[in-house]
Amino acid sequence: MIGLVKAEVRKLFTTRLWWIMLLVMLVLIGVNLTFITAFAGVTNEAGGGAALPARDTAEWVQTAWSSGSGGSIFVMILGVVMITSEYRYQTVTGTFLTTPRRRRVIAAKLITGALVGLLFAVVALVVVAAVVIPATLLSGGELSLSESRIPQVSLGILVSTSLYGLFGIGLGALVRNQIAGIVGAVVWAYVIESIFTAIPVLHPVGKWLPGGAAQALMSIDVDTGLGRPEWLPAWGGALVLIGYGLLFAVVASATTVRRDIT
Template sequence: MSGLVKAELRKLFTTRLWWIMLLVMLLLAALRLGFLIAFAGVEQNGAALPARDSAQWAETAWSAGAAGGIFAMILGVVLVTSEYRYQTITGTFLATPRRNRVIVAKLVAGLLVGALFSLAVLVFQAATVIPAVTLSGGEFSLSASRIPQISLGILMTLALYAVFGIGLGALVRNQIAGIIGAIVWAYVIENIFIGIPALQSVGKWLPGGAAQALLSIDLDVAGLGVPEWLPAWAGALVLIGYGLLFAAVATATTVRRDIT
């Protein structure tokens, strides 16, 4: 199995896509952090971001990396669909006739890549958030800002969103459709269920809602009220459950369907 996982990682890391996605993810994190730094303490329409020297600001800023889940999901989609797009899947299954082993290897590779992306964004956040707090006269505290819990949430979010992408890619096979589906899910469907108060009772059970519960960030910048997330432990279980579900979907669809 380790050989199959290494082969899947080699397929990904010999392309330019992984570092392009990583770079774009870090740029997005930089934009979010830049916004939080620039507007810290600024009040508008009765709502305001916390001041940069506060533990609440550090908590909010540290959670910015969770938005990178979409890039991990797209990489997961590509891990599967690129094989169909370039017709290498036949050779893969001829080399390893037990298709479920191939999918398990892709799932493990996806988890590792998601973890790698999360470590990169956490290092970037540390290099940005800690100086921002200390230079503003505050004291950076791991416990007061809940940094360990938020870091774990980012790690789980990015790793499991890669698994979601693999399941989606195995289901649709078409690369363009899979990528568009991932983007629509992350930026449209989940935002609708999380952003509209009447739908939040459903949205908190979706992967995005479970990830927010794990992060437990209660900032209300828009003044629309804070959604009632699941407890952090429940969010973690829901997120893991979705990962297992998508893994099962990936395995079942690949094993049963003809590749020609």
């Protein structure tokens, strides 16, 4: 199994997509952090409260820190591509000739997808830390791990980003068409999940989706102006995420094992 994971890691790092995804993730997180930092504590002209808490508060640290979850979609796309490029370029033939026990191939891909997710999450967190810690200290804030919930948010980012790798692999195995898989992943993450997690009326459904469950795991407790969302408890979010991970793993395996490769 170690050899198979090594093969999957090589497949990913011998093509260019991974660093393109990493770069785009860093740009996105950078833009997000710039926005969160620049508009921290700024009150609007109508005299209402600030949309974002001030930089010296624990709430701001928590909000800024959670932008490290921006890598999920890119890990999911990599997961989709890990499966669909095998069909697109027919390398799946060589893969299954070398390893005819296909479940082992899928297992290796799932492990690799999770590892890549972990890697992306670590990179994201390093960048976030490099911006947020100086920003809050320079603004006169104190860095309190317990009040800003940095460990919990970080753990949530690590776990959820990893699992998005599995989601991508499951989706890829299901659709097998690369473009359809990537479009599906983007639509899912940016349209469907955004709607269900942003609009309070839809929260009863949204909290059961992977995005909502990831939020629950991070226990982000900041009013974004649309009302305080009612997430699942953190452990519930973890269970839901793992459930999705298992579901997608089963989907990936079931759709691949008996298929004729022609």
